[in-house]
Amino acid sequence: xxxxxxxxxxxxxxxxxxxxxxxxxxxxxxxxxxxxxxxxxxxxxxxxxxxxxxxxxxxxxxxxxxxxxxxxxxxxxxxxxxxxxxxxxxxxxxxxxxxxxxxxxxxxxxxxxxxxxxxxxxxxxxxxxxxxxxxxxxxxxxxxxxxxxxxxxxxxxxxxxxxxxxxxxxxxxxxxxxxxxxxxxxxxxxxxxxxxxxxxxxxxxxxxxxxxxxxxxxxxxxxxxxxxxxxxxxxxxxxxxxxxxxxxxxxxxxxxxxxxxxxxxxxxxxxxxxxxxxxxxxxxxxxxxxxxxxxxxxxxxxxxxxxxxxxxxxxxxxxxxxxxxxxxxxxxxxxxxxxxxxxxxxxxxxxxxxxxxxxxxxxxxxxxxxxxxxxxxxxxxxxxxxxxxxxxxxxxxxxxxxxxxxxxxxxxxxxxxxxxxxxxxxxxxxxxxxxxxxxxxxxxxxxxxxxxxxxxxxxxxxxxxxxxxxxxxxxxxxxxxxxxxxxxxxxxxxxxxxxxxxxxxxxxxxxxxxxxxxxxxxxxxxxxxxxxxxxxxxxxxxxxxxxxxxxxxxxxxxxxxxxxxxxxxxxxxxxxxxxxxxxxxxxxxxxxxxxxxxxxxxxxxxxxxxxxxxxxxxxxxxxxxxxxxxxxxxxxxxxxxxxxxxxxxxxxxxxxxxxxxxxxxxxxxxxxxxxxxxxxxxxxxxxxxxxxxxxxxxxxxxxxxxxxxxxxxxxxxxxxxxxxxxxxxxxxxxxxxxxxxxxxxxxxxxxxxxxxxxxxxxxxxxxxxxxxxxxxxxxxxxxxxxxxxxxxxxxxxxxxxxxxxxxxxxxxxxxxxxxxxxxxxxxxxxxxxxxxxxxx
Amino acid sequence: xxxxxxxxxxxxxxxxxxxxxxxxxxxxxxxxxxxxxxxxxxxxxxxxxxxxxxxxxxxxxxxxxxxxxxxxxxxxxxxxxxxxxxxxxxxxxxxxxxxxxxxxxxxxxxxxxxxxxxx
Numbered sequence: 001x002x003x004x005x006x007x008x009x010x011x012x013x014x015x016x017x018x019x020x021x022x023x024x025x026x027x028x029x030x031x032x033x034x035x036x037x038x039x040x041x042x043x044x045x046x047x048x049x050x051x052x053x054x055x056x057x058x059x060x061x062x063x064x065x066x067x068x069x070x071x072x073x074x075x076x077x078x079x080x081x082x083x084x085x086x087x088x089x090x091x092x093x094x095x096x097x098x099x100x101x102x103x104x105x106x107x108x109x110x111x112x113x114x115x116x117x118x119x120x121x122x123x124x125x126x127x128x129x130x131x132x133x134x135x136x137x138x139x140x141x142x143x144x145x146x147x148x149x150x151x152x153x154x155x156x157x158x159x160x161x162x163x164x165x166x167x168x169x170x171x172x173x174x175x176x177x178x179x180x181x182x183x184x185x186x187x188x189x190x191x192x193x194x195x196x197x198x199x200x201x202x203x204x205x206x207x208x209x210x211x212x213x214x215x216x217x218x219x220x221x222x223x224x225x226x227x228x229x230x231x232x233x234x235x236x237x238x239x240x241x242x243x244x245x246x247x248x249x250x251x252x253x254x255x256x257x258x259x260x261x262x263x264x265x266x267x268x269x270x271x272x273x274x275x276x277x278x279x280x281x282x283x284x285x286x287x288x289x290x291x292x293x294x295x296x297x298x299x300x301x302x303x304x305x306x307x308x309x310x311x312x313x314x315x316x317x318x319x320x321x322x323x324x325x326x327x328x329x330x331x332x333x334x335x336x337x338x339x340x341x342x343x344x345x346x347x348x349x350x351x352x353x354x355x356x357x358x359x360x361x362x363x364x365x366x367x368x369x370x371x372x373x374x375x376x377x378x379x380x381x382x383x384x385x386x387x388x389x390x391x392x393x394x395x396x397x398x399x400x401x402x403x404x405x406x407x408x409x410x411x412x413x414x415x416x417x418x419x420x421x422x423x424x425x426x427x428x429x430x431x432x433x434x435x436x437x438x439x440x441x442x443x444x445x446x447x448x449x450x451x452x453x454x455x456x457x458x459x460x461x462x463x464x465x466x467x468x469x470x471x472x473x474x475x476x477x478x479x480x481x482x483x484x485x486x487x488x489x490x491x492x493x494x495x496x497x498x499x500x501x502x503x504x505x506x507x508x509x510x511x512x513x514x515x516x517x518x519x520x521x522x523x524x525x526x527x528x529x530x531x532x533x534x535x536x537x538x539x540x541x542x543x544x545x546x547x548x549x550x551x552x553x554x555x556x557x558x559x560x561x562x563x564x565x566x567x568x569x570x571x572x573x574x575x576x577x578x579x580x581x582x583x584x585x586x587x588x589x590x591x592x593x594x595x596x597x598x599x600x601x602x603x604x605x606x607x608x609x610x611x612x613x614x615x616x617x618x619x620x621x622x623x624x625x626x627x628x629x630x631x632x633x634x635x636x637x638x639x640x641x642x643x644x645x646x647x648x649x650x651x652x653x654x655x656x657x658x659x660x661x662x663x664x665x666x667x668x669x670x671x672x673x674x675x676x677x678x679x680x681x682x683x684x685x686x687x688x689x690x691x692x693x694x695x696x697x698x699x700x701x702x703x704x705x706x707x708x709x710x711x712x713x714x715x716x717x718x719x720x721x722x723x724x725x726x727x728x729x730x731x732x733x734x735x736x737x738x739x740x741x742x743x744x745x746x747x748x749x750x751x752x753x754x755x756x757x758x759x760x761x762x763x764x765x766x767x768x769x770x771x772x773x774x775x776x777x778x779x780x781x782x783x784x785x786x787x788x789x790x791x792x793x794x795x796x797x798x799x800x801x802x803x804x805x806x807x808x809x810x811x812x813x814x815x816x817x818x819x820x821x822x823x824x825x826x827x828x829x830x831x832x833x834x835x836x837x838x839x840x
Numbered sequence: 841x842x843x844x845x846x847x848x849x850x851x852x853x854x855x856x857x858x859x860x861x862x863x864x865x866x867x868x869x870x871x872x873x874x875x876x877x878x879x880x881x882x883x884x885x886x887x888x889x890x891x892x893x894x895x896x897x898x899x900x901x902x903x904x905x906x907x908x909x910x911x912x913x914x915x916x917x918x919x920x921x922x923x924x925x926x927x928x929x930x931x932x933x934x935x936x937x938x939x940x941x942x943x944x945x946x947x948x949x950x951x952x953x954x955x956x957x958x959x
Binding site: 481512515543554801805 | 852859860861865866867894896900901904908916
């Protein structure tokens with residue numbers, strides 16, 4: 001008989017519990033009723049702040065349980081539990097019987113009892129609703145016609161407080177963080193690390209005040225004033241309380257369940273309360289007296305309870321309660337692991353503090369300096385992945401040597417098999433070695449078969465070293481002719497001023513190349529502006545489509561796409577395209593990039609077709625190239641009642657600026673005139689969405705095989721800044737991406753990901769931005785239409801023939817039939833695949 | 841039927857019409873041949889029809905080498921064929937026909953390989 005499970009709370013941990021249970025409960029032992037207070041599906045609260053950067057509720061959603069055995073009731077508060085009768089009572093007065101009850105009520109923000117905390121303009125930072133309110137308040141503040149900056153006071157300088165401060169900055173407010181402890185992130189970092197962290201945070205235009213509290217908040221002429229304990233008063237348009245959380249254990253208390261000293265429903269290592277029918281997981285649970293505010297232990301608790309409900313004997317292990325953290329906040333690396341505060345008796349801290357380089361590293365070792373106990377890293381946390389698994393293990397080297405700049409490279413060989421390499425998914429080095437022995441030979445393989453590296457990703461560098469150590473060679477060679485990667489070849493060609501493939505392969509490769517390396521070199525030469533792509537030897541390097549500057553179709557005919565910048569075209573232009581298509585019998589179709597594709601042209605017809613198009617003012621649309629394709633646009637403020645900016649104008653400007661830019665793969669773009677996003681800009685390599693005062697720039701979007709929304713790079717910039725950033729972004733991509741790597745996977749594969757990209761092209765961390773801009777300026781200045789170049793050159797034109805001995809004869813294998821009023825390739829006759837007979 | 845077409849040496853074009861590593865197609869009594877001249881200067885001729893797609897386009901593929909064997913990659917689905925014997929190096933069960941090539945007095949001439957066998 002089906003038993004009834006009631007889950008109170010529909011947050012991340014509650015969601016995981018239901019998913020885990022339904023995953024394993026193949027016989028349908030349990031029917032699940034989920035009662036969630038928020039009126040939305042469960043969402044990724046860890047990524048809450050990305051909501052202000054434009055991620056939507058849908059993107060943050062953890063997905064719904066589409067399952068007849070799961071009944072999710074949103075917007076339903078539970079007001080009481082009758083443990084004797086095993087009933088829960090909702091605010092609507094309904095009662096629901098349970099065989100098992102899981103409390104996953106999470107936590108509530110802690111708001112210090114400050115007078116004035118209820119005033120309009122004061123918020124907490126916990127839910128999407130909170131963020132909606134904060135966004136509205138920020139917008140109202142920015143719209144107020146008074147001089148000066150709009151500011152936000154953020155109460156609390158912990159992890160959440162710094163996240164909130166960054167979000168306030170993204171919303172256009174000047175954040176001021178007030179932390180009662182003497183340093184930022186007091187839980188994770190020590191005094192020395194905190195001092196450096198403060199300096200690094202202040203460099204991000206966030207003001208910090210430590211060691212003071214907010215004594216009161218008063219309203220003042222439409223704004224707020226936060227009065228601090230040291231007498232200072234801060235003007236604020238918004239006050240955000242992000243000073244920690246408290247377990248939401250009120251329901252358990254009123255049901256007579258025991259709670260921990262500092263709150264939280266008391267549970268044992270099975271996550272069960274003293275009542276055998278009642279369990280608690282996540283932030284509301286006090287596991288053996290202690291609460292955990294991170295999602296990883298919460299997930300582990302959810303797994304344990306799911307197992308127990310199905311008769312298993314899982315228990316929480318100490319490793320699953322690991323509170324180690326690594327994060328990048330405001331571009332600053334912070335990591336803390338093990339006994340970071342050296343509370344173990346006799347523990348010895350070893351510290352290297354380099355305020356010049358902006359790095360702080362501390363290791364905590366046992367009194368005999370033999371065992372690593374924990375540590376703190378600020379400014380550079382690259383060693384976290386290697387150090388954290390060593391906690392509790394014998395030190396492989398002198399502690400100073402492990403954290404000194406340029407010190408011992410701590411490889412995976414220092415780790416015993418039992419050490420956890422991925423703490424998020426509890427994967428040990430031994431399990432990874434086993435996977436490699438069974439055939440995993442890339443990081444992607446390891447992710448797929450062990451789940452290591454799939455959550456926070458901090459162990460990915462270690463996965464790479466592990467692969468190398470186990471003898472798996474990770475080759476970056478382009479093909480058998482070049483040992484270098486595409487990015488390295490780019491540097492070689494650019495640096496050595498190489499202009500031909502023959503020269504390059506003679507000096508840096510072997511053999512005569514292939515269909516992999518030749519198009520790569522062709523693209524690099526084109527990106528560097530080394531002449532027309534069909535000039536001289538370059539003509540023999542071009543891939544299928546580039547070879548005849550048209551798109552080869554399955555029957556060997558070509559399609560032709562003239563450029564229509566921004567999708568804007570005059571009636572006369574449309575007529576010319578229509579006439580050309582009609583005169584040459586071409587099939588026409590509107591493309592997804594807002595232009596017109598004409599199909600069915602034979603190779604010897606291409607010059608005649610293009611002469612007509614060029615004479616009418618058209619130019620190559622590069623539909624055939626790994627190059628900028630189109631910049632799609634919505635109609636924008638010119639016509640649209642909702643448009644905030646001239647999206648068509650910007651799209652045309654961008655398309656004309658970057659036309660002809662050869663790149664590792666195709667580049668697509670879009671510009672939307674308002675947040676309704678009719679141009680679908682976030683599915684593009686670089687997408688732009690208008691704001692009231694400027695533009696938001698998104699990068700790394702993708703349609704196609706692996707759809708991905710682009711991520712916000714910068715917000716609210718003017719057109720000049722926008723163009724400068726796109727210049728840098730595209731040139732950096734052209735120079736460093738792998739062959740056939742779209743921007744989405746390029747950013748994903750980049751160490752440090754989007755943050756690194758932002759550091760390089762926004763903050764110029766590598767000092768290359770001037771160079772990137774100059775390279776783009778050179779491209780823009782030297783652009784010339786490729787088809788005009790062919791039409792003006794007899795030698796190039798002479799190649800557009802069907803047969804060397806019969807230049808005008810059409811290919812006899814091409815034939816068409818009529819479908820829906822247009823000509824299309826005749827159905828393919830079966831092709832014999834096998835060894836043909838020749839003569840007899 | 842095919843043998844009849846190229847039973848004897850048939851002139852096709854001047855050798856200077858073949859740019860190194862850039863193939864061309866020739867039409868011989870309705871039959872299509874792809875002609876290639878390698879970087880070193882040797883001339884090869886294969887059937888022009890790509891057996892994987894059925895399109896007559898092998899002449900438009902990229903010429904290079906695999907392990908020293910001169911090759912052309914089909915421009916449609918990129919299978920690589922040996923210029924020497926027409927074998928598909930990605931699928932050795934597939935082969936395209938090969939023609940004997942002679943270059944005499946600057947003129948490229950072809951004939952079917954079977955003639956060589958019969959000699």
